[in-house]
Amino acid sequence: MKNEKFTILTSTCVPLPLENVDTDQIIPARFLKATTKDGFGDNLFRDWRYDKQGNQIGSFVLNDPTYSGQILVAGKNFGSGSSREHAAWAIAGYGFRVVISSFFADIFKNNALNNFVLPIVVSEPFLASLFNCISKNPETKVEVNLADQTVINTALGVSEHFEINPYKKHCLMNGLDDIDFLLSNKDKIEAWETENQQF
């Protein structure tokens, strides 16, 4: 996923109309033991997706072939809980490039952006009608235009503007990385240190 440029994405959606989905649900703590970033997608929503014997739970949306796509549509306050980036890796690793919700936890939002997953905040009515369209027709497509910062429910032709930090937008659109930027300011880091010696 990393460093892939993001411009326009049109995709069907996977609906998860639950509120307060926390990072422990996104990726249970027992899967945090890896030392690389690979393979987390397989355990995304593990305990909702599989039973104790490791069999798929048919009723969970990721196991329902009716729904697929690169966009996850989730209820309010998605990604609350821990700062662990593993949640973002799991979402990215599964193949989602966009998560739409009416509210995201702060750290999750940042982590998602750092992993080239775009979190989009939409209004409650937009979200509710999107869930409604998807449940009526799983083929419902959403178009995300990062340059224009718009998200369109193509079933209804309604669109909404979404906010994104201009710097993150620039990074996402160009597949750029923060560390290159920070290190390009090394002279400024050293200048700060010379002036501030207290610790």
Place this chain on the structure above:
Amino acid sequence: MNTLFDKIWDAHLVTKVENGPTQLYIDRLYCHEVTSPQAFSGLKARGLKPLRPEKIFCMPDHNTPTHDQDKEIEDEISRTQVNTLAQNAKEFGLTHFGMLHPKNGIIHVVGPENGLTLPGMTIVCGDSHTSTHGALGSVAFGIGTSEVEMVLASQCILQSKPKTMRITVNGRLDKGVTAKDVALYIIAKMTTGGATGYFVEYAGDVIRSMSMEGRLTLCNLSIEMGARGGMIAPDEITFDYLKGREFAPKESEWDTAMAFWKTLKSDDDALFDKEILFNGNDIQPMITYGTNPGMGMGITEKIPTLESIPEVGRISYSKSLEYMGYQPGELLIGKKIDYVFLGSCTNGRIEDFRAFASLVKGKKKDPSVIAWIVPGSWHVNNQLKEEGIDKILIEAGFAIRQPGCSACLAMNDDKVPAGKYAVSTSNRNFEGRQGPGARTLLASPLVAAAAALTGKITDPRTCM
């Protein structure tokens, strides 16, 4: 006109990206074994080294077993993570408090107790409860692994400045009401997303008279209402706590530091983006009944009815209570519990053990209860011995385990079985947090002690 948060933030500004975030200098980076390996491997892949190794402190805590720490860790993946941290620290010359090191323990307990966390600092760690360190008057917040890599590489982080909120708690606390209850009360009122986007400063009489341990507990839980962090302006309690700690400034440096630390408070006319006021007299011992820390209530109260919940939230609410095996509208007092956990970065400090011991002294643990008593660090463990608290606990039927995160997130063997109830002094009651299917009731060390004695949810004020 400036808030304490603004002052510290502005003092650490290296540069600002046009139309973008701030490049902020970081005084301390704490690393544990779970969220750092990918940052180190990313760093290596870029051919970089940590820019300021002397500002980085590493210790394993999440995976460490709470018994037989002198033996190899049985679980292969846990062992790999713990060993990977040790290797990375060695390779890059970073301070590392490995397992059984006298300074090992949970990072958020170890940092303050060794004077590594100081007022006025910026502190980050790949862990959301980094907010704990704000109790000493620092700007401390949790970050993701990509950000850990950033700090390793540049000792800086890119952040957009959060808004500021002041939560003032005036009045005074009744007997049996602790910092944990204050925190759970605030979160219940604010809800788990109520402080999202904000950095919180706690103020008011109740906070001023709180011990350092209590303040650490309160700031620790800031993240559970979505805040970026929480902080408390340093005062005499802070300075007394720090004096003589190993990494705290000494002699003339102490005086210089004190002169600076005393300037660390919000100006009288400082403007916060949001002000919230609570009365400490309204708070009673708290307990959670659901699956997020905002689902808390006074221990003698009834679980809210479905009708009292806004319609949009009812499905999640019912799902949550179903998971817990509770009915809307019922009392929790008197309900059977199976496990008690005293520990974690929320309540694993000496004062928490003193509180727990004060209740169980001369009594016996209910035989049906399995109790995990886990000091937050070796330092706390030694204090238990020095104060004779270990004996009190042992006589009451409790065994003291070796330090670490333990049952807080059950990455080691300390897991609560499916369907069982645990009264836990930790910070999260999410589904499966303490083991698949485990049911967690968050509460203070006093409530935990009362439950351990009776095997039931019990108002600690009736045992005092």
